[in-house]
Amino acid sequence: MDIIQILLNGIVLGSLYACIAIGFSLVWGVLNIINMLHGSFIILGGYLAFFAWQYSHINPIFLLPIIATLLFGLGYLLQYFFINKVVMSPVLTTLTLTFGLDMILYNLMTVFFTATPRRVTLDLGSLNLGDMYLPVDRLMGMGLALLLTGLLFLVMRASKIGRAIVAVRMDRQAATLMGIRVNNVYAITFGIGAFMAGAAGVIFSLVFPITTNLTGTFLGKAFVICVIGGLGSVPGALIGGIALGLIESFAGYTIGPQNATTVGFVLMLFLLIVRPTGLVGVKGYE
Amino acid sequence: MKQFLYFGAFALWIVMIAATPLLADNYTIRVAISIAMFSAMAVSWNFIGGFTGYPSFSTAAFFGLGCYAGALAQRNGVPLVLAWVFATLFVAVFAAMLGAIILRLKGHYFAIGSIAIVDLTRLITSSWGSLTGGGDGLNVPLLQGNPQEVSALVLYVMLTILIIAFLTSIYVDRSRLGFGLKCISQNEDAADMVGVNTTSFKIVAYTLSAVFCGAIGAVYASWVGYIDPTDSFSILLTLKVPVMVLLGGAGTLLGPVLGAGVFVLLEEVFWANFLEWNRAILGGIIVFLIFFLPNGLLKIQYRDLFKKLMDKIGDAPKQVEKSS
Numbered sequence: 001m002d003i004i005q006i007l008l009n010g011i012v013l014g015s016l017y018a019c020i021a022i023g024f025s026l027v028w029g030v031l032n033i034i035n036m037l038h039g040s041f042i043i044l045g046g047y048l049a050f051f052a053w054q055y056s057h058i059n060p061i062f063l064l065p066i067i068a069t070l071l072f073g074l075g076y077l078l079q080y081f082f083i084n085k086v087v088m089s090p091v092l093t094t095l096t097l098t099f100g101l102d103m104i105l106y107n108l109m110t111v112f113f114t115a116t117p118r119r120v121t122l123d124l125g126s127l128n129l130g131d132m133y134l135p136v137d138r139l140m141g142m143g144l145a146l147l148l149t150g151l152l153f154l155v156m157r158a159s160k161i162g163r164a165i166v167a168v169r170m171d172r173q174a175a176t177l178m179g180i181r182v183n184n185v186y187a188i189t190f191g192i193g194a195f196m197a198g199a200a201g202v203i204f205s206l207v208f209p210i211t212t213n214l215t216g217t218f219l220g221k222a223f224v225i226c227v228i229g230g231l232g233s234v235p236g237a238l239i240g241g242i243a244l245g246l247i248e249s250f251a252g253y254t255i256g257p258q259n260a261t262t263v264g265f266v267l268m269l270f271l272l273i274v275r276p277t278g279l280v281g282v283k284g285y286e
Numbered sequence: 287m288k289q290f291l292y293f294g295a296f297a298l299w300i301v302m303i304a305a306t307p308l309l310a311d312n313y314t315i316r317v318a319i320s321i322a323m324f325s326a327m328a329v330s331w332n333f334i335g336g337f338t339g340y341p342s343f344s345t346a347a348f349f350g351l352g353c354y355a356g357a358l359a360q361r362n363g364v365p366l367v368l369a370w371v372f373a374t375l376f377v378a379v380f381a382a383m384l385g386a387i388i389l390r391l392k393g394h395y396f397a398i399g400s401i402a403i404v405d406l407t408r409l410i411t412s413s414w415g416s417l418t419g420g421g422d423g424l425n426v427p428l429l430q431g432n433p434q435e436v437s438a439l440v441l442y443v444m445l446t447i448l449i450i451a452f453l454t455s456i457y458v459d460r461s462r463l464g465f466g467l468k469c470i471s472q473n474e475d476a477a478d479m480v481g482v483n484t485t486s487f488k489i490v491a492y493t494l495s496a497v498f499c500g501a502i503g504a505v506y507a508s509w510v511g512y513i514d515p516t517d518s519f520s521i522l523l524t525l526k527v528p529v530m531v532l533l534g535g536a537g538t539l540l541g542p543v544l545g546a547g548v549f550v551l552l553e554e555v556f557w558a559n560f561l562e563w564n565r566a567i568l569g570g571i572i573v574f575l576i577f578f579l580p581n582g583l584l585k586i587q588y589r590d591l592f593k594k595l596m597d598k599i600g601d602a603p604k605q606v607e608k609s610s
Contacts, residue, residue, distance in 0.1 A: 034394055086576060091394050092341040092528065093576055099525050100572025107566035216521055220405050223398050262409045265402050272391055272399050 005132050006249050012134075012142045014245020015238075016207065019145035019200040020218055021225035022152060022237040023193035029232015030169040030189045031087060036098040037078070038222055039215030040105045041071055041194050045201025046210035047109065050118045060120050060202050061144065068198040075194025080187040087186060102215075110212050117209035141203045148199050152192070153234040165189050169232060220261070224268040292540050296452065299543065304445055307438035315437045321550045322444035323506065327499050328530045328542035329451040334495040335528055336537035337464060338488060339471030341393070344384075344400040345527045347407045348496040350518035352377050352503025354411060354418060357426040357513055366429075370443075370504045377500025378493055385492035389485070392474075401524070408519035423514030426507045440509045444502065448543075451498045455539055458494070467491055471537070526568075533575055535582030544583055 024038045048067045049060040078101060086093050124136035156162035167175045168185045176182050204210060221244065229240020244264055252260040306318040327345060334342045356373035364372060388399050411418045418424060429436045458464040466487045469477035478484045507513050526549070534545025549571075556567045579586070 028394070032394065034397060082573070082577075090339075090341070091397050092335065092532075093580070095341065095343075095397055096525065096529060096532065096572060097576045100569040100576065103569030103572070104566045107563060107569065110565075111562055216405075220402075223402060227395075227398070256413075258413045259409075262406065262413065265406045265409065269388075269399060269402055269406070272395055272402075273387060 002253075006253050007246070008132060008134065010246035010249035011242060012138050012245070013249060014242030015142040015145040015149075016200070016203060016241075017221055017225055017245050018149055018238045018241025019196065019203060021222045021229070021241055022149060022234060023196035023200075024219075024222035025226045025229065025231055025233070025237045025240075026165075026196075027190055027193040028226060030165055031079075031083075031186055032091075033083065033087065033094045033098065034091065035190075035193060036095060036219065037102045037105060038193070038197055039217070039219035040102050040109065040212075041075070041197035042201040042204065042218045043210060043212055043215050044105065044109060045071055045198030046205035047113045047118070047201075048198075049202040049205045050120055050210065051113070053120050059122070060206060061140070064144070064199055064202045067202055068195045071198030072191040072195040076187045076191035078194075079190035080183070083190065084183050084186055106212060106215060113212070115212045117211040118205070119209040120205045122206065137206050141207045144203050145200070148196065149234060149238055152196065155192075156234060161185075161188060165192075217261075220265070224264045227268045227271050296540060296543060299547070300445060300449065304442070307434070307441060312433065312437065315441060317550065317554055319437065319441050319444055319509070320554075321547050322441060322448050323502055324527065324530060324550055325543045325546040326444065326448040326451050326502050327527045328534070328546040329448065329455055330495050330498040331527045332455060332495075332531050332536065332542045333458065333467075333491045334488075336531055336542070337458065337467040337471060338491045339537075340389075340488070340491075341397040341528075342400045342492065342495060343397060343524045343528065344403045345495075345499055346519050346521065346524035347404045348377050348381060348499035349503040349506075349523060350404075350407060350411070350515070351380060352500035353507040353513045353518045354424070354503075355500070356504025357424050357507045358417070360427050360508070361424070366427075366508065370501060370508075373504035374497055374501040377503070378497040381493045381496030381500075382489055385489040386485075389488045389492060401521070404519055404521060404524050408515050411519065412515040418515070421515060423512055426511050426513060428511050429508055436509070440505060443505050447498055447501050447505070452539075452543065454494065459539055463487065463490060468537075529572055529575065531582075533571075533579070533582055535584035538582070538584050541582050541584045548583065 020042060023041075024035055027033055027035045027038075045067055048070070049063055052058070052063050052067070053060050082101065083094070083097060086097055122137055124140070126133055126135040127139065128134075156166065164175070164180050164185050165188070167178065167180060168182055168189075172182060175185075201210070225237060225240040225244050227240075228243050229236035229238070247267065248260040248264060251263040255263070303318045303322055306315050310318075327349065331342065331345055334340050352373045355376040356369050359369035359372045360366065384403065388396065388403070391399050412421050414420070415422075429439060431439070458467070466477065466482040466484075469480075469482050470484055470487060474484055503518070507518075530545040530549045531542045532545070533549055534543065535541030552571065553564070553568065556564045560567060
C-alpha cells in the first residue's frame with residue numbers, strides 16, 4: 001500500500017509542478033528567454049491570494065481568475081516596455097535583465113508583504129481510501145492545476161492567438177510577413193507565462209506556506225521540469241512536472257526528503273548532456 | 287601609448303587600494319578588501335564570459351567550493367597557506383572535470399546548466415552534514431593577530447590574487463589561447479573548422495574562470511571565520527560578478543576591474559543609505575546597464591558624448607534667440 005500512497009503523492013505534487021513550469025516553458029520556447037522573474041510571479045500570486053482571502057474571506061479559488069489576470073497585465077507591460085527591447089540579444093543580456101527586474105519585484109514584495117510564511121487555511125479535512133490518505137485541499141489544487149493546463153492546451157491549439165504564438169515560435173520572420181504583430185505576441189506570451197505563474201501561486205498558497213525565500217526553489221523546479229519535458233509545449237511541461245513529482249516523492253521515501261531536490265538537479269544535468277531537447281518535446285509545436 | 291595609460295591607471299588603482307591600511311580606518315579597509323575580492327572574481331569570469339562569450343553562471347559554485355575546501359583543510363590540520371593552495375588546486379581540478387562535461391552545452395542550456403551547478407553544490411554541501419556541518423555552517427580557524435593586522439594581511443593576499451589574475455588575463459589576451467577564445471566567441475563552428483581546438487580551449491578558459499574564485503573563496507573563509515551553504519553558494523553572487531564585468535566592459539582587460547570597483551562603491555553607498563531597498567536599487571542598476579550601457583563603461587565614446595553635450599549647451603541660447 002505504501003507504494004500507492006507514494007505514487008499518489010507524486011502525482012498530486014507533479015500536477016502542481018506542471019502548473020509552475022508551464023509558463024516558464026512557454027516563455028523560454030517562444031521568446032527564447034530564461035525568465036528569472038518566474039519564481040517571484042508565483043510568490044506574488046500566492047501573496048495576493050492570501051491577503052485577498054484574509055481581507056474578504058472569499059475562497060481563493062474564486063479569486064484565482066482576478067489575480068491571474070492582474071499578473072497577466074504585469075507580465076504584458078514588463079515584456080512590452082522592457083524585455084522586448086532586448087529580446088533578440090544573447091542569453092547573457094536577457095537573463096541578466098530578467099534577474100534585475102526580479103530583484104526589484106522581490107524587494108518590493110519583502111518590503112510590502114514581509115517574508116513571514118503565510119498560508120491560506122481552509123480546513124477541508126482529508127479523504128481516507130483504505131490505507132491511503134489524501135488531503136482535500138491538495139486534491140483540489142491538483143484538479144485546478146490540471147484544469148488550467150488543459151485550458152492552456154486548448155488556447156494554444158484552437159484560438160487565434162494560440163496559433164499566432166506557435167507561428168512566431170516556428171519562424172519569427174515568416175510570422176511578421178504574414179501580418180502577425182510579433183512584439184504584441186511576445187508580450188501576450190509573456191503575459192500568459194505570468195498568468196500561469198500567478199495561478200500556480202494561488203494554488204500553492206492553498207497547499208503550502210508561501211514566503212519570498214521560495215522564489216529560487218520554484219525557479220529551480222521550473223528549470224528541471226523544462227529540461228525533462230522539453231521547451232514550449234504544454235504536454236511536455238505536464239509530463240515533465242509529473243515525472244519530477246514522482247521522482248521527488250520516491251527519492252524522498254528511499255533516500256530522505258532532504259536529498260529529493262538534489263536528485264532532480266542531477267537528473268537534469270544528466271539529461272542536459274544526453275538529450276537536451278527533453279524527453280518529449282523534440283519539436284514541440286503542439 | 288593608450289595601453290600604457292591603461293596599465294598605469296591599473297597600477298595606480300592597485301597602489302591606492304594597497305595604501306588603505308596605512309592611511310584609513312577599518313571600514314575603508316573592508317571596502318578595499320571587497321573591491322580586491324570582486325575585482326579578482328570579475329577578472330576570472332572575463333575568461334569564460336568575456337573572451338569566450340559563454341554565459342557562465344557558476345562563479346558562486348567555485349567560490350563556495352574554495353571556501354569549504356580551504357576551511358576543511360585547515361580544520362584537518364593543514365597549515366594556512368597550504369590550505370589556500372589546496373583549495374585553489376581542488377577548485378581547478380573540479381572545474382576542469384566539470385567543464386569537460388558541461389561545455390558541450392551552448393547558449394541557454396549552458397546558462398541553465400551552470401546555474402544548476404550552483405544549486406547542486408549548495409544542496410550537496412547542506413545535506414552532507416557529517417563533512418561540512420550541513421546548514422549549521424563551519425567555523426574556520428581565525429587568523430592570528432589584531433584586527434588591523436588581519437585585515438591588512440587579507441587585503442594584500444586578495445590583491446596578490448587580483449594581480450596574478452590580471453597578469454594572466456594580459457597573457458591570455460596576447461597569446462594563441464586568447465585569439466582562439468575570441469574566435470570561439472564569434473563563431474564556434476568556424477573556429478573549429480579552421481583548426482582551433484575548441485573543446486580544450488573552452489575547458490582551459492572555464493578552469494581559469496574558476497581557479498581564482500577558488501583562491502578568493504579560501505581566503506574569504508579565513509577572513510570571516512564562519513561559512514555556511516546559503517552564503518557561500520549564493521545565487522546573488524553568481525549574477526553579481528557577470529554584472530560587474532558587463533558594467534565595465536566584457537572582453538576587455540581593464541573592464542572587469544573598473545566594473546567591480548564602481549559596483550562595490552555604489553553598493554556601499556546604497557547599503558549605507560537605503561538598507562531596505564538595496565536589492566531593488568541593484569536591480570535598477572542592472573536594468574539601467576542593459577538599456578543604456580550595453581557595452582560597458584569602457585566602450586562609451588566619451589569624446590562624442592562630450593561633444594554632444596557641448597553642442598547642446600552651445601545650441602541652447604541660439605534656439606532662444608530664434609524663438610524670440
